[in-house]
Amino acid sequence: MEFWQKLLAIDRRIIFIFVAFAIIVPLFIIAPPGFLKKIDVSLPVQSLYDYVENLPPGSKIMIAFDYDPPTTPELQPMAVSFLKHCFTKDLKVIMLGLWPQGPVQAQFAMEREILVDEKIKAKNLQYGIDYVNLGFQAGNEFVILRMGTDIAAAFPVDYFGTRTKEIPLMKDVKNFDNIRLVYNISAGYPGTYEWVIFAGDRFGVKIAGGNTAVQYPHNSPYVQTGQLVGLLGGMAGAAGYEKVSGYLGKATKYMLSQAVSHAMVIFFIILGNLAYFITRGRKV
Amino acid sequence: MRKEVPLIITFLAGAFFIADYFIPHTGFSDLAAKINGWAIIVLAASYILGVLNILRINYGRVAKREKDWILKLILVLCMFFMLGAGIFGGITEGTLFDWFFVNTFTPMQATMFALLAFYIASAAFRAFRVRTVQAALLAITAVLVMIGRVPIGETIWKSFPDFTEWIMNVPQLAGKRAILIGAALGAIATGLKVITGLERTYMGQD
Numbered sequence: 001m002e003f004w005q006k007l008l009a010i011d012r013r014i015i016f017i018f019v020a021f022a023i024i025v026p027l028f029i030i031a032p033p034g035f036l037k038k039i040d041v042s043l044p045v046q047s048l049y050d051y052v053e054n055l056p057p058g059s060k061i062m063i064a065f066d067y068d069p070p071t072t073p074e075l076q077p078m079a080v081s082f083l084k085h086c087f088t089k090d091l092k093v094i095m096l097g098l099w100p101q102g103p104v105q106a107q108f109a110m111e112r113e114i115l116v117d118e119k120i121k122a123k124n125l126q127y128g129i130d131y132v133n134l135g136f137q138a139g140n141e142f143v144i145l146r147m148g149t150d151i152a153a154a155f156p157v158d159y160f161g162t163r164t165k166e167i168p169l170m171k172d173v174k175n176f177d178n179i180r181l182v183y184n185i186s187a188g189y190p191g192t193y194e195w196v197i198f199a200g201d202r203f204g205v206k207i208a209g210g211n212t213a214v215q216y217p218h219n220s221p222y223v224q225t226g227q228l229v230g231l232l233g234g235m236a237g238a239a240g241y242e243k244v245s246g247y248l249g250k251a252t253k254y255m256l257s258q259a260v261s262h263a264m265v266i267f268f269i270i271l272g273n274l275a276y277f278i279t280r281g282r283k284v
Numbered sequence: 285m286r287k288e289v290p291l292i293i294t295f296l297a298g299a300f301f302i303a304d305y306f307i308p309h310t311g312f313s314d315l316a317a318k319i320n321g322w323a324i325i326v327l328a329a330s331y332i333l334g335v336l337n338i339l340r341i342n343y344g345r346v347a348k349r350e351k352d353w354i355l356k357l358i359l360v361l362c363m364f365f366m367l368g369a370g371i372f373g374g375i376t377e378g379t380l381f382d383w384f385f386v387n388t389f390t391p392m393q394a395t396m397f398a399l400l401a402f403y404i405a406s407a408a409f410r411a412f413r414v415r416t417v418q419a420a421l422l423a424i425t426a427v428l429v430m431i432g433r434v435p436i437g438e439t440i441w442k443s444f445p446d447f448t449e450w451i452m453n454v455p456q457l458a459g460k461r462a463i464l465i466g467a468a469l470g471a472i473a474t475g476l477k478v479i480t481g482l483e484r485t486y487m488g489q490d
């Protein structure tokens with residue numbers, strides 16, 4: 001009995017050490033192939049993949065990077081695998097951000113992952129022709145509404161200060177009518193919800209999303225209603241897209257760490273309740 | 285007039301944007317787009333207000349040498365440093381701003397968020413108690429979803445991911461949709477009250 005009472009009063013720093021090991025140690029372990037095969041590809045992930053897969057080469061895709069460094073481990077792999085899929089399919093990519101740090105994340109994805117990938121290198125991607133980074137624009141949903149009539153008016157210059165109207169890729173892009181899909185990767189407001197309401201419902205452009213695990217349930221109703229073409233949720237969603245697209249990356253690598261940390265949290269929930277029921281009615 | 289003018293502006297702006305949603309006329313849409321442009325400018329100006337607000341809050345505390353005043357001074361100095369680096373040196377790759385952004389801001393923000401994992405585990409141990417039927421349902425569902433969202437789930441039971449998807453797509457979605465519909469109806473009602481002038485708290489009065 002004394003053991004359980006002591007357990008209930010355990011120093012939280014001991015719990016922190018267990019969590020640290022649960023997260024860090026698996027990062028240095030190569031997951032067995034059997035484990036990777038068990039990564040689930042949910043229906044919303046599959047439907048996004050299928051939609052992109054069936055687009056004709058040259059189609060224009062817009063990616064809104066609406067997140068910042070804290071959620072990078074979950075969301076950046078969603079951006080990377082999606083970008084790889086787009087470039088492999090010879091799609092044209094327009095990147096932007098309604099979050100100040102969003103376009104920086106887009107640059108990170110391009111410079112650190114996409115442009116150094118051997119398969120993508122062979123495509124000889126040209127900035128301004130195959131992809132463009134329009135940078136950040138303040139104004140949240142008002143920017144989306146403005147883009148509905150004139151994208152260049154909402155983003156007059158790109159990330160590097162070049163006038164949007166002078167960029168070859170943007171010359172025949174007036175508004176959402178010229179975009180086949182808006183893929184919003186978001187960690188909050190403004191995010192997928194705003195893109196669904198102000199771009200999808202208002203202007204009829206197809207929307208897909210990539211959300212943090214916390215935000216995923218908030219936007220999942222829009223998948224069933226067809227307002228979202230597809231939706232990736234958290235690390236599991238990112239790993240699912242990597243699996244279905246064949247570009248195994250960081251999400252797949254991190255899944256072992258996530259699995260062990262989930263198991264650790266479950267273990268603590270069970271242990272905490274066990275100790276609580278055994279010592280119930282006694283002074284701790 | 286101090287009451288009437290804001291009320292008239294609110295009514296006209298609200299009614300205009302509702303009408304814009306239903307009138308697919310080019311001229312009307314162009315005018316709406318122009319007004320949206322104004323909104324973007326106003327929102328962009330709010331960033332300046334943000335800077336002024338940080339100065340206003342921290343200046344007094346630093347001047348009075350209140351608790352942790354040195355930290356507040358560092359905050360203000362860092363803000364001006366990054367502002368200056370961005371304005372005079374640019375923000376593109378290779379600039380001073382970019383170096384600090386990548387090497388200080390990014391890892392610090394990521395670190396702060398990563399701490400959440402430790403607190404969640406600690407809270408799960410201390411606070412996630414199955415005291416009532418509702419709490420039991422919550423705990424069991426949470427555990428099932430946590431297992432099902434990682435490959436461990438499929439190792440235990442082949443259909444675990446499907447079962448998790450069912451939890452997310454049926455009970456979770458039903459509850460979420462009910463909340464969303466309720467919130468949307470509330471937003472419509474509040475919007476109409478603001479446009480028609482019944483709701484005036486945004487003007488700083490009841």
